[in-house]
Amino acid sequence: MAENGAKRIRLGMVGGGTGAFIGYVHRIAARLDGDYDLVAGALSSRPEVALESGKNLGLAEDRIYTSYEEMAKAEAARPDGIEAVSIVTPNHMHYGPAKAFLEAGIHVICDKPITATLEDARKLTEIKPKNGAKFLLTHNYTGYPLIRQARELVASGALGKIRVIQVEYPQDWLTEATGDDNKQAAWRTDPARSGAGGCIGDIGTHAYNLARFVTNLKTEAVSADLTAFVPGRQLDDNVHIMLRFEGGAKGMLWASQVAVGCENGLQLRVYGDKGGIEWRQDNPNYMWFTEFGKPKQLLTRGGSISVPPAASMNVRIPSGHPEGYLEAFATIYSQFAAVIRGDGAEFESLLPSMADGVEGMQFIVASVQSSQNDSKWTKLSDV
Amino acid sequence: MAENGAKRIRLGMVGGGTGAFIGYVHRIAARLDGDYDLVAGALSSRPEVALESGKNLGLAEDRIYTSYEEMAKAEAARPDGIEAVSIVTPNHMHYGPAKAFLEAGIHVICDKPITATLEDARKLTEIKPKNGAKFLLTHNYTGYPLIRQARELVASGALGKIRVIQVEYPQDWLTEATGDDNKQAAWRTDPARSGAGGCIGDIGTHAYNLARFVTNLKTEAVSADLTAFVPGRQLDDNVHIMLRFEGGAKGMLWASQVAVGCENGLQLRVYGDKGGIEWRQDNPNYMWFTEFGKPKQLLTRGGSISVPPAASMNVRIPSGHPEGYLEAFATIYSQFAAVIRGDGAEFESLLPSMADGVEGMQFIVASVQSSQNDSKWTKLSDV
Amino acid sequence: MAENGAKRIRLGMVGGGTGAFIGYVHRIAARLDGDYDLVAGALSSRPEVALESGKNLGLAEDRIYTSYEEMAKAEAARPDGIEAVSIVTPNHMHYGPAKAFLEAGIHVICDKPITATLEDARKLTEIKPKNGAKFLLTHNYTGYPLIRQARELVASGALGKIRVIQVEYPQDWLTEATGDDNKQAAWRTDPARSGAGGCIGDIGTHAYNLARFVTNLKTEAVSADLTAFVPGRQLDDNVHIMLRFEGGAKGMLWASQVAVGCENGLQLRVYGDKGGIEWRQDNPNYMWFTEFGKPKQLLTRGGSISVPPAASMNVRIPSGHPEGYLEAFATIYSQFAAVIRGDGAEFESLLPSMADGVEGMQFIVASVQSSQNDSKWTKLSDV
Amino acid sequence: MAENGAKRIRLGMVGGGTGAFIGYVHRIAARLDGDYDLVAGALSSRPEVALESGKNLGLAEDRIYTSYEEMAKAEAARPDGIEAVSIVTPNHMHYGPAKAFLEAGIHVICDKPITATLEDARKLTEIKPKNGAKFLLTHNYTGYPLIRQARELVASGALGKIRVIQVEYPQDWLTEATGDDNKQAAWRTDPARSGAGGCIGDIGTHAYNLARFVTNLKTEAVSADLTAFVPGRQLDDNVHIMLRFEGGAKGMLWASQVAVGCENGLQLRVYGDKGGIEWRQDNPNYMWFTEFGKPKQLLTRGGSISVPPAASMNVRIPSGHPEGYLEAFATIYSQFAAVIRGDGAEFESLLPSMADGVEGMQFIVASVQSSQNDSKWTKLSDV
Incomplete structure (x- = not known):
């Protein structure tokens, strides 16, 4: 770039x-x-x-x-x-x-x-x-071109009023207890280094942030059921959360580190009264877009589309040639460089900010509290 | 047969x-x-x-x-x-x-x-x-060969102790308000004919039953958030439920009739401490089976598999030739015929019974109550 | 029906x-x-x-x-x-x-x-x-609803002038030599009972017929390379054929009974100067349809589509509920019943006929001859 | 790296x-x-x-x-x-x-x-x-981790003796005539700048090289049918080739720039008498691997596998996080850097060489000659 x-x-x-x-x-x-x-x-x-x-x-x-x-x-x-x-x-x-x-x-x-x-x-x-x-x-998933496209689609009204948001991020690498020799696992399962959230902090926040980024809907409250399945584990390794958004949309968030067979299955699905979109990180160059009553369309990164593409997508190579995780991460870096240089005004509102970070922590804390209170609906604004 | x-x-x-x-x-x-x-x-x-x-x-x-x-x-x-x-x-x-x-x-x-x-x-x-x-x-989805296989796999211990169950059934056909001229929609959205549940009764019970059939785990309680998104609709058209099973497994159930782009996306995913399975109704002749630490295997209806196939699968044609919804339905009918004739002992425990029906109603009632009580965890045994 | x-x-x-x-x-x-x-x-x-x-x-x-x-x-x-x-x-x-x-x-x-x-x-x-x-x-694959739809799409001009036809039918069940105890294999690999073609007669003709049915293009000539890979096998178990159609379209046909991992992978892809379609038998309720310069659309059996559906599709259940091989076969039977009863005029031109059978034999003979003549282009009309 | x-x-x-x-x-x-x-x-x-x-x-x-x-x-x-x-x-x-x-x-x-x-x-x-x-x-596709893995699998004998190789590379970007204002198209369709091959030189050689890289089988001869579908185009835009390899394996190669709906659909399938593999560039982090008589396994880039992974795979991030085209390209660059520095002996035999380039040209010339001679089998060693 x-x-x-x-x-x-x-x-x-x-x-x-x-x-x-x-x-x-x-x-x-x-x-x-x-x-x-x-x-x-x-x-x-x-x-x-x-x-x-x-x-x-x-x-x-x-x-x-x-x-x-x-x-x-x-x-x-x-x-x-x-x-x-x-x-x-x-x-x-x-x-x-x-x-x-x-x-x-x-x-x-x-x-x-x-x-x-x-x-x-x-x-x-x-x-x-x-x-x-x-x-x-670095909420890096927001750098995926089709996630930018998704955000544009929602903002354009192509999906209508958003009703349902399903987001999930299953992994399986913590299915079994891990020793301290596993450096990646050790700090992530340690409250002193990770904070109050395990899976929810590590990947749940990514899923949450992605839903927020694409829909631009404020979260009102969460009802959470957090579990540590692996004996002896101190922090949650599975996260079940119901979400309520301002304006009436509802959602579900599932994050897990014990879902055998899942590698990094981040998936976002958003449904409005006019259309729906579905996207998965493990094949991120494709996104389903359906207008109600019409056939599903498979949008491709940088490929043909009937609505104007997002200016900020930063597509490097032709559609059909896959870009991946590193390119999305690089886009965040690159667009921040533009911001630093003073010529990135168009990116400023897209790049994850301190406010997003605070909201992510509110999400974690509200979810942990809700889970401790028998899944009582807990407002993010109350923590 | x-x-x-x-x-x-x-x-x-x-x-x-x-x-x-x-x-x-x-x-x-x-x-x-x-x-x-x-x-x-x-x-x-x-x-x-x-x-x-x-x-x-x-x-x-x-x-x-x-x-x-x-x-x-x-x-x-x-x-x-x-x-x-x-x-x-x-x-x-x-x-x-x-x-x-x-x-x-x-x-x-x-x-x-x-x-x-x-x-x-x-x-x-x-x-x-x-x-x-x-x-x-006629919980017909239990007649799918790979659902029978899934049940056998769980029972055999191939998945280990079950931890997480994710089941969903999204559709989109009730995305907009329907007139009385739509016969299928009319009674399903009418409390007098459908009962207290809309989407939850029509398809949520299918999803619930499927999870129960495959895992054989008793449900302890539900925390539900039911919504009628379409203005004027009297019954829920979107169902978000968290589930707790006896023995500690947790689950999520999503059913929707307003998820644009979804036709009959019934999907079941079950994860234990040794393995996981994933199955979708819209391509029902395939099921993912992963043993922790090994590559995912794509099991096919009647195809090669390392564990003994379910005797009750009723596979009619070679793997690779798709069977579908009607065949699964027919298997239920056919095996009930064997029961009627007195030579279907092996099927009796597999066929959905009156007890399953009552439990399905408990699930509906508990979910509706939970939703009315701000998603309070509600025991099925309490309704 | x-x-x-x-x-x-x-x-x-x-x-x-x-x-x-x-x-x-x-x-x-x-x-x-x-x-x-x-x-x-x-x-x-x-x-x-x-x-x-x-x-x-x-x-x-x-x-x-x-x-x-x-x-x-x-x-x-x-x-x-x-x-x-x-x-x-x-x-x-x-x-x-x-x-x-x-x-x-x-x-x-x-x-x-x-x-x-x-x-x-x-x-x-x-x-x-x-x-x-x-x-x-009983070229049963012509009974699949989306194959009927594909034929309509081609006939309607939605694909423009057809240029390229890729059809294939890989299996793997004859990967190893089979004894006479395998009844299905025995006669299919025996020239006395099968004729001069092995794989080409058993499944190659299906692939050929499907391409012909959908495109309605006459075949001009074939250039074939037939192989019996399994030692001792008398008839071909792998078929490579290049095709030339009247009007200039070109094609390739691959059929195999030794393609390890393939069950019944019948697949048809047709490309014209305006659009393309892609369909696979192992998930037959979906078909890709792309208009040049627009996103790919996933047509579903009986689902939303912008062009008029084929009247003869015989869709029994709502889209999203899968139908399969047996339903497609049944449609052929059922529509022939209508023909027998005298009220099936609309189906008559769609049902595989004696002429199709003769052409199928010409295809086999021309291919066998071509293969014996070092893949020399051989006209169907010359055999 | x-x-x-x-x-x-x-x-x-x-x-x-x-x-x-x-x-x-x-x-x-x-x-x-x-x-x-x-x-x-x-x-x-x-x-x-x-x-x-x-x-x-x-x-x-x-x-x-x-x-x-x-x-x-x-x-x-x-x-x-x-x-x-x-x-x-x-x-x-x-x-x-x-x-x-x-x-x-x-x-x-x-x-x-x-x-x-x-x-x-x-x-x-x-x-x-x-x-x-x-x-x-820079035959960059050889840098994909799973292509390296595929080569190792073949070399290890996991597939047995190779019988059938199906490779294809369809695109659609030259479906219509292009003006000279399209810089990418202009030189690729101009014999003076591209040479005797159009589509075959641009992407056919990639497909050919990929098949050769993975199987390590020498090509004996080709039988080709090259076509320029777009009126006025001087070079081929669609390539149909049958392949014969030393030792008896057979193959087919299809490359096209007029296959509407295909972006960069490079796909390789290799079948031996013990196993088969299937890989697609548009989702390159996954590869099917089937051992005859067992379920298909989905290998993931850097994920679990029963056979030893290729040392040269250069996996940067955990499986489930997608890498793509640029990373594969970078691996070629990076491993060549190691060769330049004198510590890349292990990569030397893997990196595409001048000899591969000459063979690629032989492939083009033999195919063009074959096509001009009514698809006569033409030995690469004869051109």
């Missing part, structure tokens, strides 16, 4: 040392469209890991840090210091770095959920970023 | 006059395997319709009735009288005929839901059938 | 004794719509099998024959004799019975391919049927 | 100015894994386009060239000169740059087909690269 003569943005990273999953993804996303150069990092709090990881990424030794505070200070002081930083640590380690970099005038790209607690999320909103430093929350 | 020298069972029908949908389906189901001969009918309460419909079906004029009471009496008195009767009237007209024929010693095949009210359903269980006349409730 | 007061047609059967596959299918097809009563049969040439099979089917003993000649004579003489007969013997046993019954004034329903040799097929056309007895060739 | 401390390779590009499709793809592929830095280019022969395109890509002005000869000379002379170059011009402009850079000791990454003529391809093999400069042909 950035092949427009713009300079690459100097990027740093907090977390994401060797062996980490999401840091690697962020780096590919940053590289793919040529908008960023990774030049600094506090990739691990363990010095040897930080050093080795940094070298592997080609960082200069003096820009390999072991503390994000130090990194924020040092980089802010350099004339060639980083302009943006990616925070890819476990949830409970989001708030600190975010604060440090924003206050240092460095743009922040933060993995989701925004923090481990709603308190932290709210405190985050009170930070006064220096020099208008901006914040991006 | 009946090509074993057995005599055809003489069958009558109540309801199902010209233009009716489900009566036509029952007749095909009765014919397909050659187990029944339709010889009498009270196909309509309107004499001309009854007569014309009967003639179209080749019934002798003296066996075309306009009243089921009269029919029960007359047929019971004939030496060549009907041995079984199919009741295919709207829900509120199930109890009367069922009682009349059972007390006349005539086996009853009854469409679902069993009655319009739980009271009627319970009264039905108090009837004393003459000569051991039997009762079949 | 026949629920219109019409009398059932008295039907006999030649072949189809206990254990036979296709005879069973014909019987279900005959029963499903209520247009026929099976009352006589020469089900096997082995007297005990004939007798037992006949009893199993409820035939009166005096109408169980062991010779088709005898049966034709006896039934023609009875006042309640059969009006139609189904011939379901191996290919080399089609000609004899067809001749006997047609000359006895009895309508003939004959399995495909029409005969074992082109000579026999041509001799068949010279028979003078008594009393205008009619002939149906 | 390159996050191992290795230095980025300095890359140049010939062709690929603003508006070009495949140059853009190459650039993303080069960036994605962080193995290359684009630092020089002769992006267009038109000076203004070259300049503007180069600036858009952030090239220094003194490294923006308008002639590849000049670029080869200048870059070879610089201490920080490019180490590799991507050639993304139309086919007839491959040979010249390839020669210039190889002889300058600069590694060449060349788009396919390798040249416009077989002569040029053969001349290319006679070039003496300076300093062991290497050559990569």
Whole structure:
């Protein structure tokens, strides 16, 4: 996308040392469209890991840090210091770095959920970023071209008044108990590092955010039944939630990490009084669109469509050639780069924000409370 | 199936006059395997319709009735009288005929839901059938070969302990308000003829029954949010329910008649701690079966499988040649014929019974109550 | 379909004794719509099998024959004799019975391919049927509702001028050598009983007929490469053919009985200069229809469509409820019943005829010759 | 992939100015894994386009060239000169740059087909690269993880002896005549720029190469029927080919640019006497694998599998998260980088080579000759 003569943005990273999953993804996303150069990092709090990881990424030794505070200070002081930083640590380690970099005038790209607690999320909103430093929350699924298209379709009225929203995100990788040797699983099932939500925080928030992004409907309340099926697990690994939206739409959200046979089955279905759409992440270049009383249409990413395509879709290659998860992630990065450069006004309202992050935490907290109160309907505005 | 020298069972029908949908389906189901001969009918309460419909079906004029009471009496008195009767009237007209024929010693095949009210359903269980006349409730989806296979797989332990059950049945045919000219819609949206449930009674019970049939898990309680989206509609057209099963399994049930783009999207997914299965009615000859940590397997109706196939699957043609809705329906009919003849012991526990019908009504009533009580968890045993 | 007061047609059967596959299918097809009563049969040439099979089917003993000649004579003489007969013997046993019954004034329903040799097929056309007895060739796939729809779409010009036709029918059941104990395989791989074609006669003709039925384009010539992959097999088990049609369309036909993982993967794809369609038998209730430059549409059997549906589709149940192989077969039977009764004029041109059978044999012979001549283009009109 | 401390390779590009499709793809592929830095280019022969395109890509002005000869000379002379170059011009402009850079000791990454003529391809093999400069042909589909897996499965004997290979690549974008304003279409349909093959050169070679890569079977001969359906078109837009492989396997190849409704429907199916595989590019993260007599298994990219995964698959993200076309392309780039650096021995035999390019041209020429000779079987070794 950035092949427009713009300079690459100097990027740093907090977390994401060797062996980490999401840091690697962020780096590919940053590289793919040529908008960023990774030049600094506090990739691990363990010095040897930080050093080795940094070298592997080609960082200069003096820009390999072991503390994000130090990194924020040092980089802010350099004339060639980083302009943006990616925070890819476990949830409970989001708030600190975010604060440090924003206050240092460095743009922040933060993995989701925004923090481990709603308190932290709210405190985050009170930070006064220096020099208008901006914040991006990587709800990466919103970067899928057809998800953008879906949002446009809803906004255009092609679906009519929305009635029913079914969203789900089943996985199976936590079907059995995992030891601490499984780094990905360990922190995600640990309340101290993840917060009060397990599955709901890890993937439930993605599903929730996707439904919200596409429909633009505010959630009124949730009725939740959260379960930890695996013996000994402290956090939920299966999430059943009923949703009520402002204006009367109803929904269901299912997220699970124990649904054997499901890999990353994120799926969104939205039905209005005129039309419906259906989309699955595991084959994301296709979306069903049905106008009531007409045959189902299979929309393809960048392919023929009767309604105007979304300007922000960022389609790189012809329809029929599949793009995937990394491209969607890269679009978020790339469009945030445009925002940073000051020529991304059209993307600003589309990119997941701090407010989305806070709402995601409200969703988690309201759901956990509802589940503890025998699934009592709980308003997001009450938590 | 009946090509074993057995005599055809003489069958009558109540309801199902010209233009009716489900009566036509029952007749095909009765014919397909050659187990029944339709010889009498009270196909309509309107004499001309009854007569014309009967003639179209080749019934002798003296066996075309306009009243089921009269029919029960007359047929019971004939030496060549009907041995079984199919009741295919709207829900509120199930109890009367069922009682009349059972007390006349005539086996009853009854469409679902069993009655319009739980009271009627319970009264039905108090009837004393003459000569051991039997009762079949046509939860036809239980006749699908792969649904039988699924039940066997669960029973065999191949899925381990069941944790999560997701079942849904979306349609879109009631997306808009319908006039009284739409015969199918008219009675289904009328509380006087359908009972307290709209969508939940019409298709929600099918979804519920399917989950119960496959998993054999008792339901403990439901938390429901029922909605009538179409202005002026008196009964629910969208059903959101969370389920709790004995032993700790959890589930979700979604049924809708306003999900634009869905025709008859009945889908069942069951996940245990060892494996998972996924099945859809719109392509019913295939079922996903995953053992944790192994690739997904696509089981085909009657095709290769590593676990012993269900004896009761009644596969008629080689795998790859599709069977469908009518064959599944016919299997229920055909296996009930075996039960009637006294050589169907193996099928008896599989065929939907009066008890299943009562439970279906409990499910409806508990769900309606829960929905009226702000989705409070409601035990089936409390209604 | 026949629920219109019409009398059932008295039907006999030649072949189809206990254990036979296709005879069973014909019987279900005959029963499903209520247009026929099976009352006589020469089900096997082995007297005990004939007798037992006949009893199993409820035939009166005096109408169980062991010779088709005898049966034709006896039934023609009875006042309640059969009006139609189904011939379901191996290919080399089609000609004899067809001749006997047609000359006895009895309508003939004959399995495909029409005969074992082109000579026999041509001799068949010279028979003078008594009393205008009619002939149906059961190319059953032409009975699928969406195949009828496809034919209408092509005829309507919705696809424009046809350019490319891709048709295939892969199976895998003959992947390994089969002993004579496999009754289905034994005669199909034996030139004496099947004729010069193995796979091409058994399923290649189905694929060929389907392409012809839908497009109505005459075949000009074939270039074929037939192979017997399994050591010791005398007839082809894999068929590769390029096709040229009058008017310039080109095609490819692949049929195989050694394609591991394929059950009955009959698939047809037709592309014109304005649109394209794609259909698969294993999920036959759906068909892709694309108008150039617009999104793909998923047509459903009996569902919404922008062009007028085919009158002859014979849709029994609502879209979304699957119909299958047996219903398509039954439609052929049922519409032939209408033709027999004299009220099926609209179906006459749609039902596979003796001419289709002869063309099918030309296709086989031309392909075998081409394959023997190093795939030289061979005209159907030259054989 | 390159996050191992290795230095980025300095890359140049010939062709690929603003508006070009495949140059853009190459650039993303080069960036994605962080193995290359684009630092020089002769992006267009038109000076203004070259300049503007180069600036858009952030090239220094003194490294923006308008002639590849000049670029080869200048870059070879610089201490920080490019180490590799991507050639993304139309086919007839491959040979010249390839020669210039190889002889300058600069590694060449060349788009396919390798040249416009077989002569040029053969001349290319006679070039003496300076300093062991290497050559990569971007048959990018070979970079898909599951295609690597497929190749391993075949090599492992899991499919047994290969019998049947069905490969196809239908598109529809040339369904109608295109004006010269369509840059992509213009040169592809022009013999002067594309060579003797249209569709066969553009996508037929991809399909051919894919079949060869996965099965490792040598092609013996082809029987082809090439057609230009669109009036006035000079090169084929539809390709029908029958294939014979050494050892007795048979195949079919269909490529089309007029198949309405097909976007980039590359599909490969391979059947042996023990197993079969099926893969489609439009949903490339899944592959069917069937062992004869067992249920079909759905292999997922990087997911569970019973046979050892291919070491070279380069899976970046967990199964269920889709990777696509760009990632497959990037894998080719990234593994070639390893080869350049001298630590890619394991990849060398997997990366498409000059020999593959020559064979691809033989395939085109043999097919064109066969088509001109009434589809006579034509040996690749004879052209």
